[in-house]
Amino acid sequence: MTENTHHIPPFDPPSFLFRLEDLLKSLYGGSLLYNDFIRKMDLQGEEHVLDFGCGGGVEARCVLKQLSFEGQVTCLDPSEYLLNRAKKRLKKYPNVTFYNQDIREVDFPPDTFDAVIIFHVLHDIPKADRGTIVAALCSTLKSTGKIFIREPIRTHHGMPLTEIRALFQSSNLTETQNEMVNSNEYWGVFQTQTH
DSSP, rough: OOOOOOOOOBTTTTTTTHHHHHHHIIIHHHHHHHHHHHHHTTOOSSOEEEEOOOOSSHHHHHHHTOOOOOOOEEEEEEHHHHHHHHHHHHHSSSEEEEEOOOOGSOOOOOOOEEEEEEESSSGGSSSSHHHHHHHHHTEEEEEEEEEEEEEEEESSSSSOOOHHHHHHTTTTTTEEEHHHHHTTTEEEEEEEEOO
């Protein structure tokens, strides 16, 4: 069995290409990239959503447009540079908060989030840290909460689908929806197991 390894890009500050990609997403591709993913979340408007690895806030902006003022988005990213970009892009929204921390270091109480979004983030986390990070994310969910994930599953840049499923199953979550976005990308929903 070969180890799925790849170069983890530096995010503080991010590379020039990553900053360019973030800018292009913000100007042209945010809604094209994220709207279908967000629509599948079927938000009612009052949810409290964690955007895990929010980057420059483009996805969070798309989520905020789906929420009422009773809804709340929490943006979490360990990159100070990217979180500052998110703060600038989202400054007109009063119902967003920002955390420049590792999820394992934030003291979110249980039953905080209705939804957690993981969009192209988990594969960039060192494999040794993924289990504790997923466990920390799962511990913040409400009993009816869901984790929405979209990840590349390519061998050269991504992670195996079997690993994604095993990480959430080890935190007692069940995969309730899934599809292959294309042959190299997975979309899924995980939620607390009910008996």
